[in-house]
Structures are given as C-alpha cells and as structure tokens.
Amino acid sequence: MTIRTPMIETPRGCFISFEGIDGAGKSTHIEPLAQWLRERGQTVVVTREPGGTPLAEALRSMVLHDAMDTLTEALLVFAARRDHLLRVIVPALDRGAVVLCDRFTDASFAYQGAGRGLSDDMLTQLEHWVQSVPDTPGDPARATGGAASEPKAASEAQRWIEPDLTLWFDITPEQAAERLARARTPDRFEAETLGFFERVRLGYARRAQAAAGRIVRVDAAQPPELVWHQVTEAVASRWPLPSGRCK
Numbered sequence: 001m002t003i004r005t006p007m008i009e010t011p012r013g014c015f016i017s018f019e020g021i022d023g024a025g026k027s028t029h030i031e032p033l034a035q036w037l038r039e040r041g042q043t044v045v046v047t048r049e050p051g052g053t054p055l056a057e058a059l060r061s062m063v064l065h066d067a068m069d070t071l072t073e074a075l076l077v078f079a080a081r082r083d084h085l086l087r088v089i090v091p092a093l094d095r096g097a098v099v100l101c102d103r104f105t106d107a108s109f110a111y112q113g114a115g116r117g118l119s120d121d122m123l124t125q126l127e128h129w130v131q132s133v134p135d136t137p138g139d140p141a142r143a144t145g146g147a148a149s150e151p152k153a154a155s156e157a158q159r160w161i162e163p164d165l166t167l168w169f170d171i172t173p174e175q176a177a178e179r180l181a182r183a184r185t186p187d188r189f190e191a192e193t194l195g196f197f198e199r200v201r202l203g204y205a206r207r208a209q210a211a212a213g214r215i216v217r218v219d220a221a222q223p224p225e226l227v228w229h230q231v232t233e234a235v236a237s238r239w240p241l242p243s244g245r246c247k
C-alpha cells in the first residue's frame, strides 16, 4: 500500500505497548514498569486500548459487551484508537513522556485478524489511516474539530505513530485461562474458546516475526518475578536509563 503524505521525524518521547492474549499478565506489570521508569527520571503516561479517552472508553464498553460483526468491531477499535492517539498519546509523546499502552494495533491484527478472520489488507488500510496524524504538535483543536477534521490535502505533512517497543507477553491459552478463571467474570473476548486464543497467539507470533526489531517476546508463563526481570531487561537494553530519552 502506498502512503502519499510526507512523513517527518520530530523529537519526541517513547511509546511502549503491552500485548498478549487475555490473562497473559500485561496489566500486572504495567504500573510497576511506570513506577520503575519514574524512579529513573521519566515522565510516564499509562493508558490502554480500546480506551484512554471518554469517547474511546465508551467504545470499549460496546466492543467488550455488545454483539457485533467483525468489521464493525474493527472499525470501533480503530475509531477509539484515533481519538486516543490525537488526544492522549501524541500530546504525551510531544511533551517527551514515556507512554505505556496496554494493547495497540498488534491486538487488532491478532484478535480481529488472526482470531476472527478479517483480512490483513483491510487492517493495514485502517492502520495507515489511523496512525498517520497531522504534524501540528501542541494543537488540541486537531482532535476536537476544525482543520483536522476536514479532509486533508495530499500534501499535508503527516507523522506516522507506532510503538517504539512492544512487549509481547506470550503464554499458552490453557495457562492464561487458568489464571483468568481465578480472576474475574469474563467479557465477550475472555469468554472465547481455546481455539480462538490459539489463533490470536499465532497472530501475535506472526507480527513478532515480521517486526522483530520492535516486538520483544516475554515468556509470560514464568513466575511474576522472572517476567518482571524480562520486562525491565527489554526496556533497559534499549535505552540507557536514567540518562534520558528513548530516541
């Protein structure tokens, strides 16, 4: 697929996403990592998908609880992502913060793609539309109407936003289900079959293979302290904290 709008690099913070099948242990490690980074002088924003803004949280509630077809589901998670990017993620990166996001677009390829069968072509189109953002830092109006909501000129400068690092918490569906059974009442995804989560896990494995420089596999079946060690190793080996910025 061709992207016609020019892409430019700007100095910014660092974007880390957490991925994996339900019950892999992502949420358990996200706040401790935020604290660990703050102790090393970073400003950290912790957020999640779908969600992170009032609109995206409303969409999350529908996606997690209402029956719908797969394309509708994909459109809603990408609509939530667009709002989240413009209102929370991009402004935080522009302020130089580290953004820790519980799931991002890899989840759409894994769940709506590998899990539910939506084509990679369709997901790639959505990814390109949603993750190309106007290069007008510090202008919240771009998220609330006005110029940014108008159809953009082909020549308008855009920035491509994707995680700098993705921690993929890999675990078998059986192990994850055992953890979730102890934890809470399942939502629409958590109630899915082991076969569904096998496909989702394979979807993550394919993404990890295709983006080996960005996606780091964490063996999430290990006890929490060993998982934590892998998480901090992955972050520290990329960025020599506390000296400063991710990029």
Ligand SMILES: Nc1ncnc2c1ncn2[C@@H]1O[C@H](COP(=O)(O)OP(=O)(O)OP(=O)(O)O)[C@@H](O)[C@H]1O
Binding pocket: 020, 021, 022, 023, 024, 025, 026, 027, 028, 029, 169, 179, 180, 182, 183, 190, 220, 221, 222, 223, 224, 225, 227
């Ligand atoms: N390494 C681990 N060993 C054993 N249990 C764990 C481990 N990590 C997390 N857990 C437990 O497993 C359950 C699920 O963990 P958590 O909520 O962090 O997963 P998650 O990946 O965020 O799931 P979801 O995507 O469904 O929100 C929790 O009860 C948590 O305490």
Ligand SMILES: Cc1cn([C@H]2C[C@H](O)[C@@H](COP(=O)(O)O)O2)c(=O)[nH]c1=O
Binding pocket: 022, 023, 049, 050, 077, 102, 103, 104, 105, 107, 108, 109, 111, 112, 189, 190
């Ligand atoms: C971002 C995103 C998420 N999902 C699914 C995956 C999970 O089951 C839920 C989110 O809840 P959790 O607390 O993070 O487990 O939504 C999805 O299907 N597609 C996506 O793009």
